[in-house]
Amino acid sequence: MSLTIGVDVGGTKVAAGVVDVHGKVIEKLKRTTPAARPDDTADVISEVVLELLDRYDVTAVGIGAAGFVDETRSTVLFAPNLAWRDEPVKKRVEERIGRKVIVENDANAAAWAETRMGAARGQQDVMLITVGTGIGAGVVLDGRLYRGRWGSAGEPGHYRVVPDGRLCGCGNRGCWEQYASGNALVAEARELARRSPSAAVRLLQLGGGSPDGIDGPAVTHAAREGDAGALSCFEIVGGWLGHGLADLTAILDPGCFVIGGGVSEAGEMLLGPARAVYESSVTGRTYRHLAEIRQAELGPDAGLIGAADLARQG
Amino acid sequence: MSLTIGVDVGGTKVAAGVVDVHGKVIEKLKRTTPAARPDDTADVISEVVLELLDRYDVTAVGIGAAGFVDETRSTVLFAPNLAWRDEPVKKRVEERIGRKVIVENDANAAAWAETRMGAARGQQDVMLITVGTGIGAGVVLDGRLYRGRWGSAGEPGHYRVVPDGRLCGCGNRGCWEQYASGNALVAEARELARRSPSAAVRLLQLGGGSPDGIDGPAVTHAAREGDAGALSCFEIVGGWLGHGLADLTAILDPGCFVIGGGVSEAGEMLLGPARAVYESSVTGRTYRHLAEIRQAELGPDAGLIGAADLARQG
Numbered sequence: 226m227s228l229t230i231g232v233d234v235g236g237t238k239v240a241a242g243v244v245d246v247h248g249k250v251i252e253k254l255k256r257t258t259p260a261a262r263p264d265d266t267a268d269v270i271s272e273v274v275l276e277l278l279d280r281y282d283v284t285a286v287g288i289g290a291a292g293f294v295d296e297t298r299s300t301v302l303f304a305p306n307l308a309w310r311d312e313p314v315k316k317r318v319e320e321r322i323g324r325k326v327i328v329e330n331d332a333n334a335a336a337w338a339e340t341r342m343g344a345a346r347g348q349q350d351v352m353l354i355t356v357g358t359g360i361g362a363g364v365v366l367d368g369r370l371y372r373g374r375w376g377s378a379g380e381p382g383h384y385r386v387v388p389d390g391r392l393c394g395c396g397n398r399g400c401w402e403q404y405a406s407g408n409a410l411v412a413e414a415r416e417l418a419r420r421s422p423s424a425a426v427r428l429l430q431l432g433g434g435s436p437d438g439i440d441g442p443a444v445t446h447a448a449r450e451g452d453a454g455a456l457s458c459f460e461i462v463g464g465w466l467g468h469g470l471a472d473l474t475a476i477l478d479p480g481c482f483v484i485g486g487g488v489s490e491a492g493e494m495l496l497g498p499a500r501a502v503y504e505s506s507v508t509g510r511t512y513r514h515l516a517e518i519r520q521a522e523l524g525p526d527a528g529l530i531g532a533a534d535l536a537r538q539g
Numbered sequence: 540m541s542l543t544i545g546v547d548v549g550g551t552k553v554a555a556g557v558v559d560v561h562g563k564v565i566e567k568l569k570r571t572t573p574a575a576r577p578d579d580t581a582d583v584i585s586e587v588v589l590e591l592l593d594r595y596d597v598t599a600v601g602i603g604a605a606g607f608v609d610e611t612r613s614t615v616l617f618a619p620n621l622a623w624r625d626e627p628v629k630k631r632v633e634e635r636i637g638r639k640v641i642v643e644n645d646a647n648a649a650a651w652a653e654t655r656m657g658a659a660r661g662q663q664d665v666m667l668i669t670v671g672t673g674i675g676a677g678v679v680l681d682g683r684l685y686r687g688r689w690g691s692a693g694e695p696g697h698y699r700v701v702p703d704g705r706l707c708g709c710g711n712r713g714c715w716e717q718y719a720s721g722n723a724l725v726a727e728a729r730e731l732a733r734r735s736p737s738a739a740v741r742l743l744q745l746g747g748g749s750p751d752g753i754d755g756p757a758v759t760h761a762a763r764e765g766d767a768g769a770l771s772c773f774e775i776v777g778g779w780l781g782h783g784l785a786d787l788t789a790i791l792d793p794g795c796f797v798i799g800g801g802v803s804e805a806g807e808m809l810l811g812p813a814r815a816v817y818e819s820s821v822t823g824r825t826y827r828h829l830a831e832i833r834q835a836e837l838g839p840d841a842g843l844i845g846a847a848d849l850a851r852q853g
Contacts, residue, residue: 293823293826293827302826302827303823303825303826303827310826348688349688350687350688364790364791366680366685367683367685369681371680371681371791372792373664373791373792373793374662374663374664374792374793374794374795374828374830375792375794375827375828376792377788377792377823377827377828378790378791378792379790379792380789380790380792380822380823381789381790382789383789383822383823384786384787384789384790384822385700385782385785385786386699386702387702388700388701395822395823396822397820397822400822468699471699472698472699473698473790474691475694475695475696475697475698476678476692476693476694476695476698476787476790476791477678477685477687477692477790477791478686478687478688478689478690478691478692478693478694479687479688480688480689481688506711508694508697508698508709508710508711508714509607509617509691509694509697509709511617512607512616512617512624513607513616513617513689513691514688514689514691516688
């Protein structure tokens with residue numbers, strides 16, 4: 226049975242896994258990412274892949290990286306959390322491991338995995354939205370991964386939802402990911418604790434008494450207990466998520482949105498408000514079919530599984 | 540040589556043309572649209588097509604209609620300016636003319652025509668934005684017309700650019716077409732004339748002395764003369780256009796935007812400000828290629844030509 230290796234390269238760690246044709250991860254290894262020097266990262270990727278190649282008969286290697294990847298799936302043009310700028314990742318790793326390598330944006334790879342083997346199995350038109358620190362996304366259209374003219378499609382986290390809105394890491398203001406991400410969830414909770422402490426008693430307790438001590442897991446924990454303050458933060462952030470999905474429906478009319486990333490583990494606390502706002506605000510809602518909004522199934526391995534499957538397809 | 544017929548069905552008229560494989564319109568006929576009764580519209584389409592079939596050997600007929608068309612390209616689900624609701628247009632017209640018919644959204648058909656034979660010849664990833672009374676759009680991705688899961692892709696005119704913004708015909712507030720359309724241009728000019736008449740002397744003159752007398756052609760006329768007030772209206776509307784193109788680039792990364800519709804005839808007065816805002820605001824602009832922004836080439840026949848070509852492809 227044909228095996229491939231998928232590698233997920235994030236800002237802090239490299240994870241590599243041997244994956245079978247059904248998307249099952251047979252063995253997985255992890256290393257920390259040496260972010261400072263580009264060559265070091267390619268070295269770490271190559272080492273971990275070579276270790277797996279020692280033990281498995283593997284036909285190809287796919288690398289999912291958090292950054293802009295060029296249209297030939299060879300070069301990382303820019304990776305905000307790595308030292309890569311115009312980095313020929315495909316070439317560098319191929320030289321070291323002697324196998325064919327493809328490079329893909331990590332969220333694109335995850336979108337492919339969720340469409341082929343995860344929450345959107347059987348669907349042809351899918352958008353994956355990963356709600357983590359920020360927003361990542363991947364787009365599958367007519368059953369194929371859509372990469373854009375120059376490989377940079379699927380960055381809706383940086384379309385503008387509020388003119389002159391919150392400052393974003395990309396340098397613009399009002400980007401969607403400033404309103405519908407884990408960072409936004411924490412910002413809402415801290416603001417609640419600062420301005421209306423009586424509505425945030427439990428949140429403050431979990432934050433060690435200080436608004437700045439409140440983190441994402443604390444908000445999720447309090448919301449799971451039924452805390453009204455924490456739930457109101459999910460309402461706000463979930464609402465912004467649903468609003469964005471309505472905008473994406475106007476533009477692309479997908480059949481299914483898959484919501485992944487750390488914040489999506491809150492499940493219906495996030496997806497409930499997202500669905501409500503989506504259904505009440507999508508344009509032409511009386512005359513069109515609405516997309517399904519589903520929780521991702523493959524978890525943090527999605528990028529690795531998708532990269533491995535894309536490598537198999539060549 | 541294989542000929543097909545393209546039909547453009549708008550709110551006020553039906554235009555049908557015999558089109559050759561190069562997109563050349565050999566003969567064109569027009570009729571007014573009887574908007575009140577769905578059957579009458581199908582009758583008018585059929586009559587004008589039958590008249591052309593009498594004189595030309597035609598293999599198929601494509602109908603471009605201003606409305607949501609279902610994913611089988613048969614039924615118009617909703618057409619804001621026609622009486623059609625869940626109207627089986629394909630079936631009704633095929634029964635009357637005895638030829639194969641496909642139905643397509645008019646802006647989708649125009650996007651196809653501009654990509655195959657117009658301003659974006661040779662490109663694979665193209666968005667057509669028609670700036671008329673409102674905003675229409677069509678999306679060509681990887682060289683194919685993208686219709687969405689249920690045929691309703693390509694409605695970016697109704698993504699939200701301003702929370703709680705201007706009321707839109709679709710029932711929502713803050714839709715892009717309320718800021719970057721012909722209606723928006725006229726609204727800007729009238730507001731200028733109302734609030735700052737000394738900056739709108741020429742506009743008021745062309746409007747017969749009243750702000751409400753100012754129409755789109757008047758604004759374009761004054762701007763062509765170099766009138767500062769009229770040019771400022773194009774700056775504002777062109778800026779909103781460019782901002783939206785930046786958002787669409789974040790999501791889809793197309794290679795080329797084609798700007799069509801009546802307002803696009805103002806050329807650089809609209810496209811200059813659009814390009815300036817686009818280039819200064821697209822996310823990751825330092826690390827990505829930017830899309831070209833081109834004026835449409837095929838004019839008001841684009842929909843008809845595209846519908847004819849789509850019918851040829853079957």
